[in-house]
Structures are given as structure tokens and as C-alpha cells.
Amino acid sequence: MLEEIIEKIKEYKLFAGLALAGLLLAGFFLIRGSGEPAPEKQVSALAQEVIQSSASSDQIDRTEQSEVRDSESSSELTVDVKGEVKHPGVYQLKAGSRIYDAIQKAGGMTAEADSKSVNLAQKLADEAVVYVAKIGEGGADVTSGTAEASSQAAASRSAQSDLINLNTATEAELQTITGIGQKRAQDIIAYRESNGGFKSVDDLKNVSGIGDKTLEKLKEYVTVD
Known part of the structure; x- marks a missing residue:
């Protein structure tokens, strides 16, 4: 008009x-x-x-x-909705939308979804990843690309000492870490399989796309024990 x-x-x-x-x-x-x-x-x-x-x-x-x-x-943002939702995929929403809006856009949660794995009231940022875990799936969280989400994820893992093991983690578990999307998770698993596992967390630098700065951010979330 x-x-x-x-x-x-x-x-x-x-x-x-x-x-x-x-x-x-x-x-x-x-x-x-x-x-x-x-x-x-x-x-x-x-x-x-x-x-x-x-x-x-x-x-x-x-x-x-x-x-x-x-x-x-x-005034719009694009998010990637994964995990236990009826229609996983990339969706466009209005700026200021919440995780609840993104999940509804993806058809809602499945019957096996763990609703406690996400904060439905949390605001979304552009290029966010929303991962809804399955009931019984450990280490689930939301990677939203916001400072608030990163802080919440770090505090939760620190309190529970629930670090992600690079040598045993699934693709879905790796994606719960802030800064790791589907492609990077696949690259980590490919490196692990090709080299007989990670000897130390510093070996992440050998994975394509991970430099010193990214490694420093990932260290607080992962382990090789």
C-alpha cells in the first residue's frame, strides 16, 4: 500500500x-x-x-x-527449528518472536518431545537454532545466538558438570553447544572417526572452520574424558 x-x-x-x-x-x-x-x-x-x-x-x-x-x-528474523517438532526446518518470524512462536511455526512438539529442554518464553535472534530434545535425551538446550542463551547454557553446564564428550557425543548433542550447528557437528564427528578420536580438546583446531577464538569459546562446554 x-x-x-x-x-x-x-x-x-x-x-x-x-x-x-x-x-x-x-x-x-x-x-x-x-x-x-x-x-x-x-x-x-x-x-x-x-x-x-x-x-x-x-x-x-x-x-x-x-x-x-x-x-x-x-523487521523479520530467520531461525532453524530442529529436534522433536512435527515439521523441522528454516522459518521466518517477526522480530521479537519467542521460541514458542518458532515451535508453533514448525507444527508444535511431537509426543516424544521434552518440553523442559527449551525456554518457550525466550526471545529469538536472527540465525538462531532451536533444538527440542527427546524425552530422556541428556544435555539438551537451546542455541539461540544470543548472549543470554550462552550465559544460561554455561551456567547450567557448570552447575551440573555436564560437559559434552567429543569422543562419544551424537550430532544432536553437539548442536546443543553454542556455536556448533549441523555442519560443524558433522565435521567434528568426521574428524573423530578419521583420527581415532580426540586426544585433547585442543584437537578441535584441526576441524575445518574452528580457529583459536572459536576453540576458546567451546572449551567450557566440551571434554574428551
Whole structure:
């Protein structure tokens, strides 16, 4: 609706500019027809100014439209919903949505889902991963990409001494760690199988995409015991 209004305003401005230019040119020819000296350069310059003004206005309108589209884009976020939901997948939600909204978008939890594994009231961030654990599945948490989620996950694991064992963890368990998505979890398991397991946590640096900074963040969540 907003774009249609902008288009109509733009058309109106262009029409008014062209109409004014036409009136100036008509006046020029009338002056010439009456035999009076015509200020040709002034009329031409004024007409050109009107046309340029219309073009400039058109450019401003296009810029405003682009800003509107950017604003609409920033009002949405994309999340990846995994685990015990009826329709796992990537979904778009409004900014400010909660984990509850993401799970509902994915069709809700399955009968085997552990509702305690997620904080339904937690706000989502763009590129978040929502993982709903199965009943009896240990180490489940939500990787939302927010500082709050990271802090909660760290505090929970510290209290329970529930570190993820790199040599025995499943793909789903690895994805409960902040900073590890599906691709990285698969790469960790592939390295483990190819090299006979991890000798130390520092071996994570040998996994594609994991550098020193990422390793430091992962150390508080994993072990090789």
C-alpha cells in the first residue's frame, strides 16, 4: 500500500514538472509571436532546471522506497527449528518472536518431545537454532545466538558438570553447544572417526572452520574424558 502511494506521488511530481516546462515553452513562443525580444537562454535554462528538479525528486522517491524495503526486511528474523517438532526446518518470524512462536511455526512438539529442554518464553535472534530434545535425551538446550542463551547454557553446564564428550557425543548433542550447528557437528564427528578420536580438546583446531577464538569459546562446554 505504501509503495503504491509513493508511486502516485512520484507520478504527480513528474507530471507537474513537465506541465510547468510546457507552460514556459508556450510563453516563449507567444513572446516571439508578439514580436517582443525573447529571453531564450533564460527560458531554456529555467525549463532545464524544472526537468532536473523532477528527475532529482524521482531519485529521492526511489531512495525512500529502498529504505522502506530495508526497514521491512529488518523487521523479520530467520531461525532453524530442529529436534522433536512435527515439521523441522528454516522459518521466518517477526522480530521479537519467542521460541514458542518458532515451535508453533514448525507444527508444535511431537509426543516424544521434552518440553523442559527449551525456554518457550525466550526471545529469538536472527540465525538462531532451536533444538527440542527427546524425552530422556541428556544435555539438551537451546542455541539461540544470543548472549543470554550462552550465559544460561554455561551456567547450567557448570552447575551440573555436564560437559559434552567429543569422543562419544551424537550430532544432536553437539548442536546443543553454542556455536556448533549441523555442519560443524558433522565435521567434528568426521574428524573423530578419521583420527581415532580426540586426544585433547585442543584437537578441535584441526576441524575445518574452528580457529583459536572459536576453540576458546567451546572449551567450557566440551571434554574428551
